[in-house]
Amino acid sequence: MDDFVSESDSDYTSYWRDWFISSRGNEYFCEIDEDYLTDRFNLTGLNTEVQYYQYALDLVTDVFDLDCDDEMRETIEKSARHLYGLVHARYIVTTRGLAKMLEKYKKGDFGKCPRVMCHSHPLLPMGLSDVPHLKPVKLYCGRCEDIYNPKSSRHAAIDGAYFGTSFHNILFQVYPALIPAKSAERYIPRVYGFKVHSAAALIRWQNNQRDDMRRRLRKMEVESGFKDADDEIEADEDEDEDEDEELGAEQFQAAEAGGLVEGEIRTVA
Structure with a gap:
């Protein structure tokens, strides 16, 4: 954010917000x-976090009229950008702010998911911390539920606190129709058409863990989002019950044949 090139007075004094939004590297902001x-x-509270707070606010709201030297002007501009980012994090979780960010999300202004199995699903900006100057902005994919680094170095330099840690989740809570269907597609490594053993074992373990999670969610009557696998899970549960019944019957027969059913105690020599 410190690398912006200063424009002439006529460019940023009268329409500072227009200049800021149209500047390269600020495409994530509304x-x-x-x-x-x-x-x-x-x-509230921003006056203690921003240097030259009142001057910065005047610049952002286009009422700045202080006659100062270039060095002071650059310092106030830096504070104005920081102030705008902090206010932006609060604004985008309001009704109006969510609507503006939704339009940018639909147009793909934040980029597409680089994961092949997500089929270029649009991303949302997010922060890993609400405290400024700690973590840069990241991009969240609602389909694979993972985060990625921005491609552009200009975007990667934006502070993550300017978007916050909750915005992307609030957006999906307010607009539940936008929640994408979770994809069970996974890349399977192969050599001449045969699965690679270690990777195949890992995938089987991951699939088992996922199936166990789905069963637990079904028992708690929580929507898992994996509609395509519900029938398979029910079939697996029925098979497990049949296997348990058969195994129990075999164990009972074995115990009866050994004379242990009536509570007899035998000593093995």
Whole structure:
């Protein structure tokens, strides 16, 4: 964020937010409504986190008229960008902010998932920390539920706190129709058409863990999202019950033949 090139006074004094949104590297940000910026309640606590807070706010709201040197001007610009990012994290979890970010999400402004099995599913920006200057922004895929680094170095330099750790989850809570169907597709390593042994064993273990999780969710009547595997799980459960019944019958017959059913105790020499 510190690498922005300063523009002329006419470019950023009259329409600072337009200049900021249109600058290269700021494609992840949406424009904050002026009404939100001028409401002091929305800015609670930010005066202690931003240097030259009042000057920075005046610059963001296009009322800055301080006559200062270039060095001071650059410092205020830096503070204004930081202030805008902190307010942005609060704004995008409001109704209006979610709607704006939703439009950018639908247009794929945040990029596509690099995982092949996700079939270019759109991503959402997120932070790993709500504290500024700790973690850069990451991109979240709702299909594989994993996070990725931005491709552009300009985007990778954005502070993750400008989006927060909750925005992407709140978006899917407010718009549940956007929750993508979970994909059970997995890449299977093969050599001349045959599965690679170690990877195949690992996949079997992962599949077993996934099936166990689905069974537990079904018992708790929690929606798992894996619609394509419900029938298979029911069939597996029926087979397990049949196997348990057959095994129990065999054990009973063996115990009866050994004379242990009536509680006899035999000593093995």
